[in-house]
Amino acid sequence: MIRLAETAGKLPGVVVSREYKYACSDPGQDMIVQDVRKYGLNRVVVASCSPHLHELTFRKTVATAGQNPYLFHMVNIREHVSWVTEDPEAATAKAEALVKAAVLRAAFLRELEPRRFPVNPNVLVVGGGIAGIHTALTLANANKQVYLVEREPTIGGHMAQFDKTFPTLDCAACILTPKMTAVKQHPNIHLMTYCEVGEVSGFVGSFKVKVKKYPRYIDEDKCTGCGECIEACIFKEGKTPSEFDVGLSKRKPVYLSFPQAVPPIPVIDPEACIEFKSHKCPKSCVEACGDRAAIDFTQTTREVELEVGAVVVATGFKPFDARRLPQYGYGKHPNVYTSLEVERLVNASGPTLGQVVMRDGRKPESIGVLHCIGSRDENTNRYCSRVCCMYSLKLAHLLKEKTGAHIYNFYIDMRTPGKGFEEFYKRLLEEGISCIRGKVAEVSTWPQSPAEEGKLVLRVEDTLLGAVRRIPVDMVVLSVGLEPQADSGQTGRLFNLGCSSDGWFLERHPKLAPVDTFTDGVFLAGCCQGPKDIPDTVAQGGVAAAQSLALIDKGCVEIEPVTAFIDQEICSGCQICIAMCPYTAIQFDSEKSVAALNEALCKGCGTCVAACPSGAAQQNLFLDEQLFAEVQGVLV
Amino acid sequence: MSEAFNPRIVGFFCNWCTYLAADLAGTSRMKYAPNVRVVRTMCSGRVDPQLVVWAFRNGADGVLIGGCHPGDCHYQEGNYKTLRRMGLLRTMLAQLGIEPDRLRLEWISASEGERLRDVMNEFSAQIRQLGPLETKSSVISSQSSVAQAAP
Ligand SMILES: Cc1cc2nc3c(=O)[nH]c(=O)nc-3n(C[C@H](O)[C@H](O)[C@H](O)COP(=O)(O)OP(=O)(O)OC[C@H]3O[C@@H](n4cnc5c(N)ncnc54)[C@H](O)[C@@H]3O)c2cc1C
Ligand code: FES
Numbered sequence: 001m002i003r004l005a006e007t008a009g010k011l012p013g014v015v016v017s018r019e020y021k022y023a024c025s026d027p028g029q030d031m032i033v034q035d036v037r038k039y040g041l042n043r044v045v046v047a048s049c050s051p052h053l054h055e056l057t058f059r060k061t062v063a064t065a066g067q068n069p070y071l072f073h074m075v076n077i078r079e080h081v082s083w084v085t086e087d088p089e090a091a092t093a094k095a096e097a098l099v100k101a102a103v104l105r106a107a108f109l110r111e112l113e114p115r116r117f118p119v120n121p122n123v124l125v126v127g128g129g130i131a132g133i134h135t136a137l138t139l140a141n142a143n144k145q146v147y148l149v150e151r152e153p154t155i156g157g158h159m160a161q162f163d164k165t166f167p168t169l170d171c172a173a174c175i176l177t178p179k180m181t182a183v184k185q186h187p188n189i190h191l192m193t194y195c196e197v198g199e200v201s202g203f204v205g206s207f208k209v210k211v212k213k214y215p216r217y218i219d220e221d222k223c224t225g226c227g228e229c230i231e232a233c234i235f236k237e238g239k240t241p242s243e244f245d246v247g248l249s250k251r252k253p254v255y256l257s258f259p260q261a262v263p264p265i266p267v268i269d270p271e272a273c274i275e276f277k278s279h280k281c282p283k284s285c286v287e288a289c290g291d292r293a294a295i296d297f298t299q300t301t302r303e304v305e306l307e308v309g310a311v312v313v314a315t316g317f318k319p320f321d322a323r324r325l326p327q328y329g330y331g332k333h334p335n336v337y338t339s340l341e342v343e344r345l346v347n348a349s350g351p352t353l354g355q356v357v358m359r360d361g362r363k364p365e366s367i368g369v370l371h372c373i374g375s376r377d378e379n380t381n382r383y384c385s386r387v388c389c390m391y392s393l394k395l396a397h398l399l400k401e402k403t404g405a406h407i408y409n410f411y412i413d414m415r416t417p418g419k420g421f422e423e424f425y426k427r428l429l430e431e432g433i434s435c436i437r438g439k440v441a442e443v444s445t446w447p448q449s450p451a452e453e454g455k456l457v458l459r460v461e462d463t464l465l466g467a468v469r470r471i472p473v474d475m476v477v478l479s480v481g482l483e484p485q486a487d488s489g490q491t492g493r494l495f496n497l498g499c500s501s502d503g504w505f506l507e508r509h510p511k512l513a514p515v516d517t518f519t520d521g522v523f524l525a526g527c528c529q530g531p532k533d534i535p536d537t538v539a540q541g542g543v544a545a546a547q548s549l550a551l552i553d554k555g556c557v558e559i560e561p562v563t564a565f566i567d568q569e570i571c572s573g574c575q576i577c578i579a580m581c582p583y584t585a586i587q588f589d590s591e592k593s594v595a596a597l598n599e600a601l602c603k604g605c606g607t608c609v610a611a612c613p614s615g616a617a618q619q620n621l622f623l624d625e626q627l628f629a630e631v632q633g634v635l636v
Numbered sequence: 637m638s639e640a641f642n643p644r645i646v647g648f649f650c651n652w653c654t655y656l657a658a659d660l661a662g663t664s665r666m667k668y669a670p671n672v673r674v675v676r677t678m679c680s681g682r683v684d685p686q687l688v689v690w691a692f693r694n695g696a697d698g699v700l701i702g703g704c705h706p707g708d709c710h711y712q713e714g715n716y717k718t719l720r721r722m723g724l725l726r727t728m729l730a731q732l733g734i735e736p737d738r739l740r741l742e743w744i745s746a747s748e749g750e751r752l753r754d755v756m757n758e759f760s761a762q763i764r765q766l767g768p769l770e771t772k773s774s775v776i777s778s779q780s781s782v783a784q785a786a787p
Binding site: 050051052076078079080081083084085086087090091093094097098101493496498499500501506518562580582603604605606607609610611619622624627628630631632634635 | 644646652653655656658659661662663665666667668670673674675676677678679681682683684685686687690691694695696707708709710711712713714717721745746747748749750753
């Protein structure tokens, strides 16, 4: 570092060069301010971490010193050099080259003004699970208008499907449904269910969003939620697997996902409804609806346009598909269940009214709960899904309570970090649950002894005993992990979000900006950012709401002036740039026969600059001369 | 090639994907060859063919352009425009006596720290194989447009 400061000191134009450990700290910044004032510096180069971390910090420092903040350039010698280079000598040489490039580049920096735009105070929340619900309510309580877009017919997300929640075992419906109702009743929340975001344009403070509203075939304004149409449907019994009950019950073509659904408005499934198939249905539903006349078979997908200043993405997770691990026999052995199915099975308002009756009609006397299905496994997902140990213990407790069966939990490591979690585990051990340390290799139905007849046999290496065991049980529960939504890539593209290698949306900084993204004005909440439990999800929703409020209440945003401009003196009027611009920011001025750039529309990609044959198009902060100098510098 | 040859490579990385991938490789403390020196642009679409020629003219042995995956460009389609420019650029380089393999375009997303490391290592090795760039430098430097745009 000292050598770097010395060589930098000898570069042309450098007045003062210093080494300091934490340039971004208060004393570090102060040192810069003092030097700028003392030596009358008109360029500042800082070689430290990534500009994504502290470019803004140092621009402010330079401004504090009384200089234009854009007469500053940052060199990334930490993430791009010292942390990635084995040989210290090579690292120093690389850092020297980068610093030289920055100093040469800095000579060509120009004074600029940040661009200021007003912020629209409305917020879009995408996804109506507990994360989106909590975010929307917090914002609405702060008197902001919130559009809550949920693609299912009801809000609630996964939490609505649970019976109890760990570690306190409070009933999920008792804590969730009041919040769902509050959403519906809140005058500041515009609830848009059965809707999806189709298109997003604009930028922080002024996003334009097109929302696709799918046809429910029931007019939301006219429907009173009486449910008489469902009663009256000519299907006396449901024939379609219920999405909400994860296929454990059947629903009719006209249905309400569950009795506490919000909004309480049924949906007609055109795939199942006879009227859509043959147009020969007597339409007893329409008759039952009567004067309310809410049923409308002619509805089509509509598009609604919204304008918002901030967006919170809260699209949650999908459970791991247990069929991907055939050794556990899900889909083959009827008494193998996923954890989500068991959530419905033990639920007092579930398909069996809380009776744990297996698919073959029997009540289980012994149950194996297999942790980490689709988690911590090189062949599926490498990460830990964070909630499975705890919900597996929860399900063990509930199953024992409901059936009195003997319960075995098979775990790799028991992970119970959280308030009251370890205590919950202790309690379960006292209740007499057998916890066996080992990953089950296989679930089979081949008996090797009379005790295994008619049972599901779990073959497992008990790593505490150091022996392979065969344990026969009646019922198997696969504690499936959490995965990103199947369409998370598409959602990511809509809002310009990055994904981690596992597919979860990437936060701006894992510690210091956990809900921010690399798109200003777009925040994350809940499991779409990574697996987490309900308390953490709610906390994150609150933070996302607070971040949105901080943005809105500031009233305006400052954007780096990286826009392009066209020197009309040089422009030959060839119009190549016009075709290049993805934002139609460049128009042809036919009077002057030159290109004219609308700064308000330009987002600063610089594609027009690269295409301009005459050098008339330029980009602020990335002028040709700046980049040429930088290239020359790195090639010392 | 002599062991002592240490290629000099210029990397033009877009701000939103490849530059962030390099940041991620850094925070994950992945080690890779120190040959590529990164110049940040907002989008790979900003990488002017003249910049590439300029790099070779100033002694680069290789140029690596890094952008977002197709469809993921922060500015919708800057990376497609870069891709379309590549063909022409390669032909141009060949005419200038520069092996087109000295120029490489890669899509590396913000989460692909490992891929970034691999590309850095691979490309450095590939350029080491090709050896130092020996061009009819008169051809490049007589490129009037480059000379004009240069500072
Ligand atoms: C079996 C099981 C049991 C669990 N038990 C517990 C427990 O006891 N205690 C606990 O604390 N945690 C538990 N968890 C974890 C809990 O489920 C999560 O913490 C919580 O559901 C996360 O909420 P969320 O809003 O982020 O996501 P979700 O609940 O997944 O909600 C996301 C919502 O967004 C909607 N959506 C998705 N994509 C789009 C889109 N493109 N456009 C519009 N809407 C969209 C979805 O339809 C859904 O309504 C359990 C998890 C599982 C799998
Ligand atoms: S922003 Fe990465 S290629 Fe355009």
